[in-house]
Amino acid sequence: MLSAASRPYIAASVPVLREHGVTITRCFYQRLFAAHPQLKNIFNMPNQESGAQQQALASAIFAYAANIDNPAALAPVISRIVQKHVSLGIRAEHYPIVGKHLLDAIAEILGAAATPELLAAWAEAYGLLADTLIAEERKLYQAHGVEPGEYRAVRIVRKQKESDTVSSFYLQAGDGAELPPFQPGQYISVAVNVAELSLRQLRQYSLSGAPDSGYWRISVKREEGSPAGLVSNLLHDQFQEGDVLWVSPPCGDFVLAPDDMDTPLVLISAGVGVTPMMSMLHSSLQLSPQRPVNFLYATLDGRHHPLKRELDGLLMRHSQMQSYVAYERPAANDCVPQDYQQQGYLQLAAVPDALLPQNAAYFLCGPAPFMRAQRNALLARGVPERQIQQEVFGPSLLEHLQ
Structure with a gap:
């Protein structure tokens, strides 16, 4: 737990991080890669060039500061970070390196405002987070039976x-x-x-x-x-x-709950976000043949509809399964209702109510704006937030904390 002496400094950092977070993280990465260029093998370098990685880290630091006394809110975020770190092979010895350059970046960007007391508070806060991540990642590496970074x-x-x-x-x-x-x-x-x-x-x-x-x-x-x-x-x-x-070993906590195989299942995806949904679909059909499954999917047109033949075959063999497809711009040979049922972006308001039961477990995957729109539409229909899960990486992982 963060000490009483450090807590006011972290709380006071929240508006500062909102204003200067990306500048700090940009400085951090410049320092990190200059001192340890081998770490570029772990980071997504195109995301560095686009600024996405800097934004993601700034969001993470801001969310941590804003919720440092709310472990329940941070827990799901930490869980997903741990899963991602294990897939990347992050090791315990990386954390002191990151901590040093992060504190140096805070000191450089904030200048005189980065008092010794503020830097000490952030050193303590970072150390607590690092200890938590290291411990959880060690458990996950052991569960997989691999050493950190072993592929x-x-x-x-x-x-x-x-x-x-x-x-x-x-x-x-x-x-x-x-x-x-x-x-x-x-x-x-x-x-x-x-x-x-x-x-x-x-x-x-x-x-x-x-x-x-x-x-x-x-x-x-x-x-x-x-x-x-x-x-x-x-x-x-x-x-x-x-x-x-x-x-790497299989990672991620965006998964079907093994003890919940009777609740209706609704899988909503767009583009290549269909991939984890196909795995969930296969698993549900095999392990719980009576469980109703509704598969909603959005893409550009039939030529950009991956795994369509496989999905159609499952529909023919499993009567408890239904699908609903939206093509943004159908091609001339795309037919209603054989290929798709809705033209344009997927609008849940136009989907039959029977495909969106109130008591279902909902899973969303696709581009962040797509998932945001579908989540908001489900909430507007009265679906409880606890029944909606979505696969997210980067800054969108932290939206509900900010």
């Missing part, structure tokens, strides 16, 4: 085009052993050497297949002309069947 070799046994922009990679253990189990909704980090950056880069991809299929499957979207798609495009262009990838 597994997997072989691509099948590569399949799913749409104009998405391909699936079917993975099996490189040594022929059985891959460890995962929970539907989890992701893995994939490590790829990027020659143009002279760095190894890590990206997270949701597992899109059934947990008991005997393989892991990731379905990767090509991002033409986008720095954010650097690794994804390399996977599309340079990796073929028979090639080896290095991957």
Whole structure:
């Protein structure tokens, strides 16, 4: 617990962080990479260039300061940070390095306002957070049976085009052993050497297949002309069947609750956000054949509808399942109602009430604006907030704390 002496200084920092947070984090990363360039292998460098990483860290620091006496609010955020850190191979010895450069950045940007008392308070607050993260990450590494930063070799046994922009990679253990189990909704980090950056880069991809299929499957979207798609495009262009990838253990807490298999399930996604939903769908249909499942999906058109054939096959075989699809700009050969039911952005107000039961467990995945719109629409319909989960990374993870 933060000491009484430090608490007023952290509280007083909240408006300062709101105003100067991104400037502080920009300075922090400059200092960090100048002193420890090898850490660029862990961070998403295109996000550094775009400013997204600086914004994410500024949001995290602000949220921590604003909620330092509210552990219940911080707990879900800490849980997701721990999962992400384990997928990246963050080690205990990274924390003192980060702490030093963060405090140095605060001192540089705030100048005379960064009194010894303020810096001491932030050193204490950071130390408490670091201790919590280190302890929780150690437990998760032990549960996975791996050392921090230890990656597994997997072989691509099948590569399949799913749409104009998405391909699936079917993975099996490189040594022929059985891959460890995962929970539907989890992701893995994939490590790829990027020659143009002279760095190894890590990206997270949701597992899109059934947990008991005997393989892991990731379905990767090509991002033409986008720095954010650097690794994804390399996977599309340079990796073929028979090639080896290095991957993390399955991580993430955006998962189906194993003890809640009777409540109706509603899966709402857009774009490549369909991937964890397909894993959840397969799992629910296998483990709880009587559980009603409604699958709502939004994309551009039929050519950009990944895993459509697989979804249609499941619909034919499982009477407890229903789907509802929105195409933003349907192509000439996209047909109603065979291919889609709504034109334009997915509007829940136009979805039949039977597909949005009040007592359902709701899962959202897709671009942040999409998830925000669907969450607000569900709340407006009277769906309790506790029944809505969403998969988020970066700054949007902290929206409900700010």
